[in-house]
Amino acid sequence: MIRDAIMGFNLKQKDPPAPARRPAYRTLPGWALGLLLEEHAVRECPEHGHMRDRTDPEAWNRAREVARQHPFPGTSADASIAAIDDVLRSIGNTCPECD
Secondary structure, eight states, X not given: OHHHHHHTOOXXXXXXXXXXXXXXXXXXXXXXXXXXXXXXXXXXOTTTOOEEEOOOHHHHHHHHXXXXXXXXXXXXXXXXXXXXXXXXXXXOSSOTTTO
């Protein structure tokens, strides 16, 4: 051991490299849905997990404003706002399984 220290050998185990960080959202529609959830424009059905529109125009406008100020990486503000609108159009205000 002393000889190894003198010779400059490092006997400590090296930590494995940390895995590469993935972006929080991989797709524009996934980002848009996440933003709508954060702004409380949509909610999840507690029983079935389907997204439901809360029909709150103020929340829709807040989500659009956030998309305008902080668009999805690699897209324009207009494309991000269009994605918000597309996701909103695809979500109803009732759960299809609860009806």
